[in-house]
Every structure is written in C-alpha cells, then in structure tokens.
Amino acid sequence: MLTQVLxxxxxxxxxCGVFLVLTRRNAVMALMGVELMLNAAAxxxxxxxxxxxxxxxxxxxxxxxxxxxxxxxxxxxAIVLNLYERYRSVDLQxxxxxxx
Amino acid sequence: xxxxxxxxxxxxxxxxxxxxxxxAATRRVVTxxxxxxxxxxxxxxxxxxAAAEFxxxxxxIVYVGGILVLLLFxxxxxxxxxxxxxxxxxxQTQLTQVIPALAAALILxxxxxxxxxxxxxxxxxxxxxxxxxxxxxxxxxxxxLVAFEVxxxxxxxxxxxxxxxxxxxxxxxxxxxxSAPQESVSPEPFxx
Numbered sequence: 001m002l003t004q005v006l007x008x009x010x011x012x013x014x015x016c017g018v019f020l021v022l023t024r025r026n027a028v029m030a031l032m033g034v035e036l037m038l039n040a041a042a043x044x045x046x047x048x049x050x051x052x053x054x055x056x057x058x059x060x061x062x063x064x065x066x067x068x069x070x071x072x073x074x075x076x077x078a079i080v081l082n083l084y085e086r087y088r089s090v091d092l093q094x095x096x097x098x099x100x
Numbered sequence: 101x102x103x104x105x106x107x108x109x110x111x112x113x114x115x116x117x118x119x120x121x122x123x124a125a126t127r128r129v130v131t132x133x134x135x136x137x138x139x140x141x142x143x144x145x146x147x148x149x150a151a152a153e154f155x156x157x158x159x160x161i162v163y164v165g166g167i168l169v170l171l172l173f174x175x176x177x178x179x180x181x182x183x184x185x186x187x188x189x190x191x192q193t194q195l196t197q198v199i200p201a202l203a204a205a206l207i208l209x210x211x212x213x214x215x216x217x218x219x220x221x222x223x224x225x226x227x228x229x230x231x232x233x234x235x236x237x238x239x240x241x242x243x244x245l246v247a248f249e250v251x252x253x254x255x256x257x258x259x260x261x262x263x264x265x266x267x268x269x270x271x272x273x274x275x276x277x278x279s280a281p282q283e284s285v286s287p288e289p290f291x292x
Contacts, residue, residue: 004220009113015209016120022201032136046150053229059152067251071258073167077174078265
C-alpha cells in the first residue's frame with residue numbers, strides 16, 4: 001500500500017509536469033514543469049527500491065537524477081536569460097529562429 | 101482511524117499532489133515558484149517513507165535549497181518580464197491549448213495508474229531496512245564510482261557553461277580618433 005501511494009503521487013506529479021510543459025508559454029513555467037517531471041521520476045525510483053531493499057540501485061539512480069536536474073536547471077536558466085537578451089521576451093512562441 | 105505513520109503518509113502525499121496541481125493551475129510565475137518550493141518539501145517527506153532518508157536530505161539540500169532557490173532568484177530578479185510590465189505582456193493560455201494538454205496528461209496518468217497499481221498490489225513488501233547512509237557511501241566509491249566521477253565532470257561542465265552563457269556581452273573598445281562612440285553589442289532587433 002505504501003508503494004502504491006508513492007507510485008500514485010509520482011504519476012500525478014508527472015501528469016502536472018506534462019501539463020505545464022505542454023501548456024505554458026513562459027519559459028520559466030515550462031522549466032518548472034520539467035523539474036516536476038524529474039522529481040516524479042526520482043520519487044518513483046525510490047518507491048520501487050523499497051520493494052528490493054537489498055540493493056540501493058533505485059536510490060542511487062534517484063540521487064544521480066537530482067544531481068543532473070541541478071546541472072540542467074542552471075543551464076536552462078542561463079538559456080532563458082539569453083532568450084530574453086535576444087528576443088526581448090520569455091514567450092516560447094517568440095523563439096522561432098535557429099540562427100540569430 | 102489509521103496509525104500516525106499512515107496519517108503522515110497521507111498528509112504528505114495529498115499535500116504534494118495538491119501543490120503540484122496548484123502549480124499547474126496558477127497563472128502567476130512567482131506564486132507557482134513558491135508552490136513548487138512547498139511541493140518539493142513534501143516530496144522530501146515522502147522519500148522518508150520510501151526508506152530513503154539520505155535521499156530526503158539530499159532533496160532538501162540540493163533540490164529545494166539549490167535548484168528552487170536558483171529558480172526563485174531568476175523569477176524575482178526578472179519580475180519585470182514575467183509580471184507584464186513589458187509592453188508585450190504574456191498572453192493568457194487559450195482554452196484550445198488547455199483541453200488537449202489536459203487530455204494528454206489525464207490519459208498518461210490514467211494509463212500508468214491502471215497498469216501500475218494492480219501490479220504493485222501483487223508485490224510483496226519486505227520489512228524496512230536499516231540505515232542507508234553507510235551503504236550509500238560505500239556504493240558511491242565502489243559500484244557507482246564511474247557514474248560518480250562522470251557526474252562531477254558534468255557538474256563542472258554545467259557550471260562553466262551556465263557562467264559563460266549568462267555573461268554580459270563585452271563592450272567593444274573605442275577606436276582612437278572616432279568622433280561618435282561605438283555602441284556595445286546590441287541585441288537582435290525585434291521581428292517586424
């Protein structure tokens with residue numbers, strides 16, 4: 001029952017993240033959706049590791065996932081900054097040219 | 101009346117889900133950032149129930165205290181853009197975009213829950229293990245050593261990349277003898 005609750009929470013967080021990424025035009029809101037999805041995946045890994053506690057592979061993968069999310073968030077915010085410098089807005093619909 | 105650990109589990113779980121739905125529903129960026137802050141704290145509480153105490157603390161320190169603080173800094177330092185004082189204020193999300201996205205999210209969630217929950221009911225749950233931190237430390241330096249080192253290099257690359265990407269464009273030096281001062285690097289003119 002515990003794993004079911006954790007799995008359910010992870011899936012619902014994933015759904016919210018997907019909705020945010022698909023719907024939002026603000027780049028920072030889309031980034032929040034991505035962070036929610038990454039968190040959902042990490043929570044799911046930790047929950048499934050609860051079923052096999054002899055090995056810590058699920059928790060290790062969740063740990064690496066958190067680290068990768070940190071690196072990705074820093075670079076994504078730098079990209080959002082550059083997006084604003086170039087297009088004068090953070091609307092994702094305005095970023096429509098490949099080479100400035 | 102469920103026992104106290106069960107009650108706490110339900111409290112953390114419902115808090116996390118409600119806050120995530122609130123993040124998805126709100127229109128304001130600052131509100132969404134703070135709601136996400138609280139949501140990730142609740143997820144850290146849920147990690148404890150998964151016998152992942154080390155991960156819970158890492159979540160609070162790295163995710164909430166690092167990533168979310170960075171996000172909040174970004175949101176609050178750029179509030180001019182996101183709060184609509186920019187002349188081209190961000191248009192609202194249209195209903196024609198919300199309904200397909202909501203349908204996609206609901207299909208994804210429903211499908212995963214329909215497949216996963218009955219399967220999880222069949223799995224035996226072993227008793228909760230002892231402290232994880234010594235095992236984590238041991239595994240990081242033995243089985244997971246390559247991933248550990250690669251992640252260190254990845255973090256260094258991300259650090260250098262983010263610092264480079266967010267640098268100020270360097271001002272061009274003024275040529276000797278020119279009457280008009282040269283402009284510093286100007287951004288791309290906006291699309292007509």
